[in-house]
Amino acid sequence: MTPSDSPGGGPGRELYELVAELFPICRSITGDGVRQTLGIIGRRVGLDVHEVPTGTQVLDWTVPREWNLRDAWVKDPTGRRVIDFHASNLHVVSYSVPVRATVPLAELKRHLFTLPEHPDWVPYRTSYYAEGWGFCASQRLADSLPDGEYEVCVDSTLADGHLTWGEYLVRGRSEEEVLVSCHLCHPSLANDNLSGITVATRLAELLGQGAPRRYSYRFLFIPGTIGSITWLALHQQQVGRIKHGLVLACVGDAGSLTYKRSRRGNADIDRAITHVLARSGRAHRVVEFEPYGYDERQFCSPGFDLPVGSLSRTPYAQYPEYHTSADDLDFVRPESLEDTLEVCWETLGLLEANRSYLNLRPMGEPQLGRRGLYGSIGGRSDAEQRQMAMLWILNQSDGHHSLLDIAERSNLPFALIAETATTLEHAGLLAASG
Numbered sequence: 491m492t493p494s495d496s497p498g499g500g501p502g503r504e505l506y507e508l509v510a511e512l513f514p515i516c517r518s519i520t521g522d523g524v525r526q527t528l529g530i531i532g533r534r535v536g537l538d539v540h541e542v543p544t545g546t547q548v549l550d551w552t553v554p555r556e557w558n559l560r561d562a563w564v565k566d567p568t569g570r571r572v573i574d575f576h577a578s579n580l581h582v583v584s585y586s587v588p589v590r591a592t593v594p595l596a597e598l599k600r601h602l603f604t605l606p607e608h609p610d611w612v613p614y615r616t617s618y619y620a621e622g623w624g625f626c627a628s629q630r631l632a633d634s635l636p637d638g639e640y641e642v643c644v645d646s647t648l649a650d651g652h653l654t655w656g657e658y659l660v661r662g663r664s665e666e667e668v669l670v671s672c673h674l675c676h677p678s679l680a681n682d683n684l685s686g687i688t689v690a691t692r693l694a695e696l697l698g699q700g701a702p703r704r705y706s707y708r709f710l711f712i713p714g715t716i717g718s719i720t721w722l723a724l725h726q727q728q729v730g731r732i733k734h735g736l737v738l739a740c741v742g743d744a745g746s747l748t749y750k751r752s753r754r755g756n757a758d759i760d761r762a763i764t765h766v767l768a769r770s771g772r773a774h775r776v777v778e779f780e781p782y783g784y785d786e787r788q789f790c791s792p793g794f795d796l797p798v799g800s801l802s803r804t805p806y807a808q809y810p811e812y813h814t815s816a817d818d819l820d821f822v823r824p825e826s827l828e829d830t831l832e833v834c835w836e837t838l839g840l841l842e843a844n845r846s847y848l849n850l851r852p853m854g855e856p857q858l859g860r861r862g863l864y865g866s867i868g869g870r871s872d873a874e875q876r877q878m879a880m881l882w883i884l885n886q887s888d889g890h891h892s893l894l895d896i897a898e899r900s901n902l903p904f905a906l907i908a909e910t911a912t913t914l915e916h917a918g919l920l921a922a923s924g
């Protein structure tokens with residue numbers, strides 16, 4: 491990848507606008523909200539939309555019934571809508587079964603979820619695999635409800651249908667793949683789901699432009715857990731092509747970046763992103779794998795053990811706004827989305843450029859001055875670093891050490907190592923070996 495491919499030019503605003511466009515849609519793990527979301531992404535990249543019917547066995551799971559919601563509300567004893575799905579789709583517990591009833595306040599409260607510690611926020615709740623219905627509201631609203639009879643309505647359907655996901659493959663020169671995955675199963679939550687979708691969409695757009703890259707890039711826009719399990723179940727024979735992978739989630743808040751390593755712990759993706767973050771001067775954290783989080787749980791289950799790490803800013807459940815109405819359009823920032831995009835882009839660029847070389851003059855050091863290689867660096871302020879880069883590359887290029895190995899061992903920036911390797915290749919001292 492060359493700097494002209496760089497996403498620069500302030501794309502943060504554009505990323506944020508996609509978050510805002512997707513925000514109002516009522517998504518769940520199945521249903522029309524997923525299709526509508528894929529329709530919007532599909533206007534930017536040529537998505538393939540796939541559907542698998544309810545009841546399909548996928549690994550140890552079964553594709554659930556499809557859920558769609560038209561309306562939902564609670565009317566107080568005077569007939570006023572005190573909770574209204576049209577004000578916020580978080581007001582309904584996802585996967586609520588249809589209900590139309592008149593209930594006393596005490597019974598309504600058994601179906602009402604609040605956050606006492608944040609009395610103005612509405613929680614996000616789901617009930618995918620246990621049949622029931624419920625509403626979510628602010629504690630302040632719940633406290634204000636007078637005694638009496640309440641009319642409740644959930645106008646939903648929970649019926650045989652499909653699980654839907656979107657896939658976009660950018661074919662490269664090789665069939666070896668880089669996987670980028672994000673979940674799209676949450677309703678109006680901006681950081682948790684929309685930020686990842688947005689950064690993944692932009693990466694897909696950028697990679698789809700220009701000449702084919704070395705790797706093929708596969709983007710998955712899938713419902714969390716059941717989506718990745720379904721995809722893995724259907725592609726068990728092909729997952730060996732995945733050489734590197736990244737799950738993007740919660741990448742738009744103001745916090746600094748957090749990278750969670752793959753189960754392998756030292757896969758190239760782990761090393762590449764660690765190198766990029768460490769060299770960038772950004773505040774960041776690199777944490778070890780744990781079997782909790784997003785779809786890396788499935789990609790890194792022991793039967794697959796794919797080299798897939800996970801990039802977030804403030805991780806899963808570690809911010810109070812997580813899974814509440816406060817994860818809104820104010821919580822996500824254009825500059826954070828842009829910053830995440832830049833780190834992803836640089837990391838993918840590193841993986842594209844990372845290869846092994848063979849020193850064609852391995853007996854003793856080749857005479858660099860005679861080949862004009864000292865001359866070519868004379869006067870440059872980083873001349874000393876460039877000379878060290880040459881010596882390291884020539885010394886380590888026995889066909890077994892990649893440029894990333896050399897960058898790590900020499901403690902020099904990967905970009906310098908890669909650029910210097912090209913110079914040495916042009917001088918006839920190196921040949922690519924892998």
Ligand SMILES: [Zn+2]
Pocket residue numbers: 676682813
């Ligand atoms: Zn979530």
